[in-house]
Amino acid sequence: MIDVTHASAPPARATDDSARPKARRSTQSWRPIPRSRTYSYVIDQVDEQIVSGALGVGDRLPPERDLASMLGVGRGAVREAMRVLEAYGVVRTETGTERGTTLTAMPSEALTQILRLHIGLANFPMADVIEARVMLERWSARLAARHGSPADLEAIATELRQMERLAGDREAFNEHDTAFHVAIARASNNRLVADMTTAIRDSMRSLVLDSFHSYEEWGGLSGELCAQHRRVYDAIAAGDADAAADAVEHHIRSAYQTLDWGRV
């Protein structure tokens, strides 16, 4: 009765023990059923290899077929695991040159995707997103003003200059606008905050661009935005954390009102 068809002994699923990392069977209400599926078993194995140090960023995972036979699972399970790990920004799988699945560490891409999806699906009210952005960028600007290295400042300044130079091209402007905020986030010297900041700004990229395109008086808007950005940069360069935080908050809220995102 117990799976006689397979002589090759499938993973056996560890008898439901240690299968799921989060047991949590305490006072909380019952978890539905954490029935491990095979692909999560594969994920756990890969995870273990990484945590144990056997695999590091940049290393290549074994080919899907090998991994499947090594773990005693089907290739489909391995592929599903790869898709999930890819969605989480843990691996990147490429075909063609440098083919194979390589370990990466790109949490910001994954965060961006999640936020973009859920914002698009209207699972987050836009007002909440704006508020979160204010929080994150205030913090980023504050840290950047305090800990930003000269190289960080230069990166921010470069984006600012590009923005001013390409003010005519809405799309290019938007790119450098995004890059400007991302540069500030990077200057904060806190990768998690930077990644979250990047994710939120990045997930609104297309929304911002749409607003840019549907805005009549582009010349005035872009000039005003440049001025606001410059005020932010000046405060950061001067090391004035409070002024930087206030300037960036004013910039975000002002843009929010001007572009009329209440309806989105």
Next chain:
Amino acid sequence: MIDVTHASAPPARATDDSARPKARRSTQSWRPIPRSRTYSYVIDQVDEQIVSGALGVGDRLPPERDLASMLGVGRGAVREAMRVLEAYGVVRTETGTERGTTLTAMPSEALTQILRLHIGLANFPMADVIEARVMLERWSARLAARHGSPADLEAIATELRQMERLAGDREAFNEHDTAFHVAIARASNNRLVADMTTAIRDSMRSLVLDSFHSYEEWGGLSGELCAQHRRVYDAIAAGDADAAADAVEHHIRSAYQTLDWGRV
């Protein structure tokens, strides 16, 4: 030469146009290869159905086989898309009762998973995580003090009482500790901030529990933690936003130092 074997006209991949939502071929460095894979085509289709309003939270997607034949792709592609959407917290697929894949909106679960994975993989320095937590929870506490409804306050108070009552059980204590912070986040009335707060606190759950277990003088620690939590609650209940923010920051930093997470 062009896929003669399939008379049934595979998705045709939209000639690489509009396949990927993020074109971004401006001044940024070249994207490696945005080669759409079939599963992302499936994701786009589902996404479109949701955005257009044809599908809403709680609805069931067609069975995998039907979806595959409707889209003219293989079942494997559909399954990979489902795994990714599941990883993003957009759908949940269950076997057994109420079987099928249903639309959900659980961004916080997805965020938690991502953060947990990348923290476990040491892609984020613990100091950065702590700093981000301080930022988020200061904000949450501030908003909770200002906008928290009586029901929100009661939820926070309940967790506080449970924590004090079950102080002997490290695991139960940790559960209610987590729930306490989550309740504050929910009281902030900002879903995105709440979800990020929840994700970070939740992703550290097992780390916190380990620290609890390896800490010798549990009695003193739990008492101190309860006192700190109570100060946070009192400030929120009193509507004193600044005091609440300071209290929660002091609590987090103090716990961080006491449990010696510098090494993690």
Next chain:
DNA sequence: ACCTTGACATGGTAGGACCACCTTAAGGAG
């Protein structure tokens, strides 16, 4: 009216068979 039971639906999994693309090495042309 109440079980029993079997058909059906649906996700989970394995395995096989291709394809497209790239790398590599073998082998012939100069």
Next chain:
DNA sequence: CTCCTTAAGGTGGTCCTACCATGTCAAGGT
């Protein structure tokens, strides 16, 4: 000997078929 051409192999991408496990639901008997 060098260089180009070409064949073989590796690897992910995709589809298909078959089967299993588990649940629903209706037909039928008790």
